[in-house]
Amino acid sequence: MEKPALPKGTRDFGPAEMAKRQFILTTIRTIFQKYGFQPLETPAMENLNTLEGKYGEEGSKLIYKIRSNKSLRARLSGEKIDALNSIYKFWLPQKSELGLRYDLTIPFARYVVMNRHEITLPFKRYQVQPVWRADRPQKGRYREFYQCDADVVGTDSLICEAEIILMIKEVMHKLNINKYSVKINHRGILNGIAEVIAAVGREGELFVAIDKLDKIGEPGVRKELIEKGFTSTQLDSLFALIGTKGNNREKLTALKTTFASSTTGLKGVHELTEVFDLLNHYRADDNHVEFDIALARGLSYYTGCIFEVKINDVAIGSVSGGGRYDNLTQAFGSKEQLSGVGISFGIDRLYDAMEELKLFPKETLSSSKVLVCHFDEATRAYALGLVTQLRAAGINSEIYPDVSKLKKQLDYANKKMIAFCLVVGEEEMKSGELTIKNMESGEQEKLTITTIIHKLTH
């Protein structure tokens, strides 16, 4: 028999990984809910016509398609089946009508269109589900991975942008990540730059190149844009703009002058200024927030503010990103202009970064806090009552189910990283003074179950 294996690009999450993933996901979910976002889940399978034409040519190739159950064979005549068999014997071809979820945005848009009359605007939803892409697997890139999105649609209030920044800061704080930056920019600023350097109509090329600044530096970006026909004068203006010095407020003030004659540029400056003002009204500051004139992610999609979050000191790309878009439901032919703004957290990258920086709290590692150990049928029977008392006090506990040597029971506790062992021998059973052993320090003392419960819960 063949040894079982995992499909390429997929993963199992065992207890240790799951505990850490749940720590991240519970943190993010709790914060989303604190800000009034409500959960949504959509099916893994979508009709192919919901997905097709939504992700560009490259994206479409990466959609996993599901074989329908109606066999083609059932629809063909005998002669054609013979012909078919002569080509490819062991296989029944079928037409696909279903595909696997590729992201969370299109299913969200579909949900909004289908439930438009029941939804109260502004609609704040979050969604945490896996998506599937038939991509070439490589380090950090999987065929099945979780996305974790929050969006508000139906309002263009910049309060939503400010709250996205607040949520990001709260998530980072709760995950013990202290060194990071929330980069923010605005599509209007980018368009203003194109106007100022006389490159209107060529925003695409321009910002694809700028987006690589982090990776290839100014010389690399210059080279690429020169090859595309940009002039040195244009590039000098561009880099003068990008190089604007100062803190967030100072940069915005400087750009106000630069964009004196660019309506779109000024709109960007005004909106970003308002976002910073709003943060102050929330009694928050702009620590960690960095207005980055060269931030250009996914230009074609976003129409207002754009965000990206990077963690310092780790060679991991952005762990979160998002922005404002003009029309969520356009792809489904809706004529209503539903503007929205969203943020997405990359769980796998957050996980890798936290692992590298050793930021996971220790108590996430195991689920049981106490293992109750025993020596024979009699002490085991007595121990069951203790387990009940521990659990009633809300302490995750288990009893070693078989009558075994104490060493085996302690080994089990060590391997499962259970913090305490409660050992019940004949003597303990008589006196009611139980031996509790701290598995990390090795210390042990004799205490009553009441005292033990008090110690573990206070």
Added chain:
Amino acid sequence: MEKPALPKGTRDFGPAEMAKRQFILTTIRTIFQKYGFQPLETPAMENLNTLEGKYGEEGSKLIYKIRSNKSLRARLSGEKIDALNSIYKFWLPQKSELGLRYDLTIPFARYVVMNRHEITLPFKRYQVQPVWRADRPQKGRYREFYQCDADVVGTDSLICEAEIILMIKEVMHKLNINKYSVKINHRGILNGIAEVIAAVGREGELFVAIDKLDKIGEPGVRKELIEKGFTSTQLDSLFALIGTKGNNREKLTALKTTFASSTTGLKGVHELTEVFDLLNHYRADDNHVEFDIALARGLSYYTGCIFEVKINDVAIGSVSGGGRYDNLTQAFGSKEQLSGVGISFGIDRLYDAMEELKLFPKETLSSSKVLVCHFDEATRAYALGLVTQLRAAGINSEIYPDVSKLKKQLDYANKKMIAFCLVVGEEEMKSGELTIKNMESGEQEKLTITTIIHKLTH
């Protein structure tokens, strides 16, 4: 443009459904963890050879297969492609090598085989994930639905069975379900019955029929078995046995005599007796637990105790079921005998039953507790500081993002079932005495933010 739709047999879960589903799932997860079970997640996609041959002929047909990305066309010569095109023009056939998860047991078994050297036995895992079946959709049967399983493998201690009963009772209690029964039986009892009525070798037919007792009654079962060639004498003995009167202990005592010459029957009686003894050691009782001699679910799979949970007063099948099996990893050619016992909760049925019995607590309905309302830019700016204070106190809160009429803001709160509105006008802003309105009772009073926070958190 076509209107978007959901694939048949699938569902979206909007905020209201999600809140209720999360209430159920969080309750079950918390209890699993309290009993020392640890989480596992496996990928939605499995290699087809992991799935095939594991679910019987009927089950195999219901596995969703994924089209691989390597086009068959790429592997065929020009001539064969022409032949293929002449058969079925608009479609590129592809061989499938992946399928969607059909249950949680086979992926669990695969995980155990693949990670056998890292796993500490006994291994207690729980798993809550969707599964997919290409079944004909009908009321209460979906093509995508969640399973929620907990299993212990690597021990045959009956402590596991007793803890399954305790977990079920705790889940029901925490879900506010008071009228239910946990039916328990044992494969040994069933085999013993076959021995006693001289039907050894015909257990399959016998217990498929008995399993229908609830639905078709004694006459129906008699008719079915007579047709299969059972004699009236056999059936009289059978129904005499099934009709054994008394409480759990009395029934077990009676069967001890009946099975005097059946080793397998006696084993069943002894094991069930031990399970009831263990419950007492846990300081629990057998309330809600019913030894049901006619319970026969999935006979071929289980080898020891079997369980089934039914809720009274609702026309919904069992909401949970499970039992002990002999060899989890056999299907993957493992020679190690890994005995285990598991329980599975049916989330959809629990949901439907709780909905019918109106058992969902009210506070599950909405995520925000407070909506902060305002009248203009100035009061909105002031209100932002209040939102920060509410959230810092752990109160899920939101602010209406746009400057709008108060009525619109209150409507939004009503539709989202937000419990309180905090209204901030010019006067409130000056005095610091804010208007808080209870959206259900309509009552309102003027209080400082400190008092409001105290009231909402105590």
